[in-house]
Amino acid sequence: MSDDPLLQRIREEWSPDPVDPDGFAARVRTKARRRHRVQVGTALVGTLLACIAAMMWLQRDVHDRRIPIETVAASSTPIPAPEAEGTTTAALQIAGLATAADGTPLAGATITAGDVTVTADESGRFIISARPGETVRVHKEGWSTAWARVHGDEPLTIASLPSGSLGVLPAATGGTLVGPDGFTLTLAPDSVQTASGEPYDGDVHVRWSLLRRPDQMAAAPGDLATVVNGAEVPLESFGMAEVVLTDPSGNELDLRAAAEIRVPLSDAHPFSEGQEVGLYAYDEIAGLWTDEGRGVVQDGKMLAQVGHFSWWNADAPLTDTGCVCGTARFAGAGLLTVHAVGETYLAKASTLTDPDDGSFCLDVKASAPVHLEVRSPRGDGCLTGRSGTVVASEAGTSVEIDQAKCARADLDVVAGPCPSESPRSPEPREASAEEPRLEIIRGGTAEELREQREASIRERRERLGDRVVVKMGWRSAGHPENDTTLRWRCDQGAWNESQVGVLGSWRGPLPDGASCEMEVGGESYRFVVEDGLEIRCVQEAGCFVVSDERPRSIAVPLREDARIRLEWEPGDAPEALRGATLKCGDRLEEIAPSADGGEIVLTVPRETFCWIDAGDQGIGFNLYEDTTVTCRYGEHCRPEPR
Amino acid sequence: MAELAVSIPDPIATFDDFVYAHRDRAVRVAWRLCGGDDAAAQDVAQDAFVRAQLTIHTLRDPERLEAWFYRVLVNTARNHNRWKAVRQRVAGLFFEAAAPEATGDPGLRRRIDLAMAALTEPQREVIVLVHLEGFTLAQAAALTGRAEGTLKSHLSRALASLRSSLADLDPGSSR
Numbered sequence: 001m002s003d004d005p006l007l008q009r010i011r012e013e014w015s016p017d018p019v020d021p022d023g024f025a026a027r028v029r030t031k032a033r034r035r036h037r038v039q040v041g042t043a044l045v046g047t048l049l050a051c052i053a054a055m056m057w058l059q060r061d062v063h064d065r066r067i068p069i070e071t072v073a074a075s076s077t078p079i080p081a082p083e084a085e086g087t088t089t090a091a092l093q094i095a096g097l098a099t100a101a102d103g104t105p106l107a108g109a110t111i112t113a114g115d116v117t118v119t120a121d122e123s124g125r126f127i128i129s130a131r132p133g134e135t136v137r138v139h140k141e142g143w144s145t146a147w148a149r150v151h152g153d154e155p156l157t158i159a160s161l162p163s164g165s166l167g168v169l170p171a172a173t174g175g176t177l178v179g180p181d182g183f184t185l186t187l188a189p190d191s192v193q194t195a196s197g198e199p200y201d202g203d204v205h206v207r208w209s210l211l212r213r214p215d216q217m218a219a220a221p222g223d224l225a226t227v228v229n230g231a232e233v234p235l236e237s238f239g240m241a242e243v244v245l246t247d248p249s250g251n252e253l254d255l256r257a258a259a260e261i262r263v264p265l266s267d268a269h270p271f272s273e274g275q276e277v278g279l280y281a282y283d284e285i286a287g288l289w290t291d292e293g294r295g296v297v298q299d300g301k302m303l304a305q306v307g308h309f310s311w312w313n314a315d316a317p318l319t320d321t322g323c324v325c326g327t328a329r330f331a332g333a334g335l336l337t338v339h340a341v342g343e344t345y346l347a348k349a350s351t352l353t354d355p356d357d358g359s360f361c362l363d364v365k366a367s368a369p370v371h372l373e374v375r376s377p378r379g380d381g382c383l384t385g386r387s388g389t390v391v392a393s394e395a396g397t398s399v400e401i402d403q404a405k406c407a408r409a410d411l412d413v414v415a416g417p418c419p420s421e422s423p424r425s426p427e428p429r430e431a432s433a434e435e436p437r438l439e440i441i442r443g444g445t446a447e448e449l450r451e452q453r454e455a456s457i458r459e460r461r462e463r464l465g466d467r468v469v470v471k472m473g474w475r476s477a478g479h480p481e482n483d484t485t486l487r488w489r490c491d492q493g494a495w496n497e498s499q500v501g502v503l504g505s506w507r508g509p510l511p512d513g514a515s516c517e518m519e520v521g522g523e524s525y526r527f528v529v530e531d532g533l534e535i536r537c538v539q540e541a542g543c544f545v546v547s548d549e550r551p552r553s554i555a556v557p558l559r560e561d562a563r564i565r566l567e568w569e570p571g572d573a574p575e576a577l578r579g580a581t582l583k584c585g586d587r588l589e590e591i592a593p594s595a596d597g598g599e600i601v602l603t604v605p606r607e608t609f610c611w612i613d614a615g616d617q618g619i620g621f622n623l624y625e626d627t628t629v630t631c632r633y634g635e636h637c638r639p640e641p642r
Numbered sequence: 643m644a645e646l647a648v649s650i651p652d653p654i655a656t657f658d659d660f661v662y663a664h665r666d667r668a669v670r671v672a673w674r675l676c677g678g679d680d681a682a683a684q685d686v687a688q689d690a691f692v693r694a695q696l697t698i699h700t701l702r703d704p705e706r707l708e709a710w711f712y713r714v715l716v717n718t719a720r721n722h723n724r725w726k727a728v729r730q731r732v733a734g735l736f737f738e739a740a741a742p743e744a745t746g747d748p749g750l751r752r753r754i755d756l757a758m759a760a761l762t763e764p765q766r767e768v769i770v771l772v773h774l775e776g777f778t779l780a781q782a783a784a785l786t787g788r789a790e791g792t793l794k795s796h797l798s799r800a801l802a803s804l805r806s807s808l809a810d811l812d813p814g815s816s817r
Contacts, residue, residue, distance in 0.1 A: 004773070004801075004812075005811075005812060006804060006805060006808060006811050006812035007773045007774065009811045010754055010774065010804070010808075010811075011773075011774050013750050013751055013754060014674065014678065014751060014754040014755075014758070014774075015670055015673070015674075016669060016670055016673035016678075016680060016683055017680065018666075019665060019666055019669045019684075021665065024665055024669070024684065024687075024688065027684070027688050028661065028688045028691050028692060619791065620791065627789075638792070638795075639789060639791070639792055640788075640792070
């Protein structure tokens, strides 16, 4: 550091007052936890290393299959919620409660975090060793898979729905299964593979769970939100379903070709026949819902084609939001998680209370009724609290909290025994020969169906001419403010662009065999169009072709070079620049002085040394990135990275 | 796919320790970059830690955690200062701006405040990072995203400006 007396004096005198360590740590902890829980967009990949998450995501899509929980857990890193000073991000003992959607305990459920598995007691309570950021899965035969993510030592409450057997289909011929509630699954012939990617031709056992009533919302996995143009947006669901395919031994199977599902919508859905509805899938890695395209409403159901199985959801972004604020406290309990559940619509939200005063605010559907609840295991019992019905304000948001606008709901949190098994506990639907109705609606021999498929391809080629459908997807690495644009052009044609935000994609026809360029996330890539080409890009990880057997990188940056733009202003003394030159590596350009100003643009390899030589003075620098150099008469030329 | 997990670096394991070790310095750097504003410094430093923690997965080399964090901090301070300018412009429509203490002896800290406020943002950043916080010029270039040559120019001008406005603190200056 400089010994200059002036600078020494400034260092001594110009410093802040000492930091209050406890207050500082508490504020960091609160901000981080709130961003983690409420801003799903931030948590999108914030709990995973980008490259690893990217590869798993790519792998999942390559093989069109669910990501095994073992993989999720093994690759989860202990990121996350900051702990109080002196604590560690090593494994914590996390208390939790496994319940049905109505709060009744799920005794005997299996809870998995990483390679640790425990069993819930008769009250549904469990304690598991898990690290912040890890995904915890709850599984019990006859119930839907439930998910939650560890946030510090915050107790978890994880709810499930009854699950039933939809029936059995032969993988070789495919067919259609219809559940008693109208849920329908159609598998194409030879469209199933094992978890390791091998073709599967045995019997496929199908289980499903359906969520279409507000009182089931606690069982919706994760936070019901997605990311649109860089901002977290809560979703309103109109019905969701989980599908699990297994072989007769219970080993999970995956799709290798699209399947068709029909998900019964909620009674209050606003869609008309034939209208499109948002199709979202639950991403177990990111812990949020990802936009997978559109479904179509037919006969009160959403009809959609899906490429893998997880939870699937008919949704629309909940843009018309109001808010509810209040307090929830219990002496010595620290932070509490407050859940808001819609009473007449399918949506939910949750947040953590402020550690100082127990206050909270939640965004919910404007002018619509919700109730708030706290349900958390503590010590030998449970902390519970529930508000009555609260009608949310017609405006307001927790981003810019104006509590005067928000509806108010204070919760009385009490300690007591955890709920025990009760007669009203829903009986899980076991597979039975009678309940599920198996209908082979569409089928045929494998040969017939292959011919149908080839005919479909021929029809598409006739329709598109020499163009083929290409998909390009983008996922940011957890920057909520990211508002990314995907640009592409082919054969040196005009640029096209699509706003993909934090998470998005473009799908459309491009000329077959064309040589194209793509720019996204500050990098550029080249690719050649081929039928069925699908490219996925992940910030920091690069772009990959996922339509191949294994993902291959197309990280062939066009910009291994940098551009320098030298501008000089109009002036009345252009002769000052007469004879001046711009030299970058081997490139030498004369600066032509003019009363009108001017510019020189050069593209040279990165790290080239550039030198502006103006006779008795000059300026030199290494060109690490695109840079603009502005020269004004009477001043030094000023390089600024762009 | 499980083998993918084998090579995962674990930069987070030390993050809590990192926060503890760098809290004071982070607040001090933020305070200086934000022109001596206590509340802003706390906010900026806290936000930088939160932001760093939530995006630490983008850090490829855990050895570079410190440099990476201070780059996050510098960017957070820049954002704060930009919005501060907007807030002040908007507030100026409704409130009379506080009159600067132009005469008398408002205190040395206040004088340094004003001298630092007179610098451009790049000048203030480089003088804070290099001369007040002890980062090397190369480190400051990495933190600010500016070329070293550019920083030298900013440093030179910033020092000249400070020597002019705080000449009485500089025993080496001609009077």
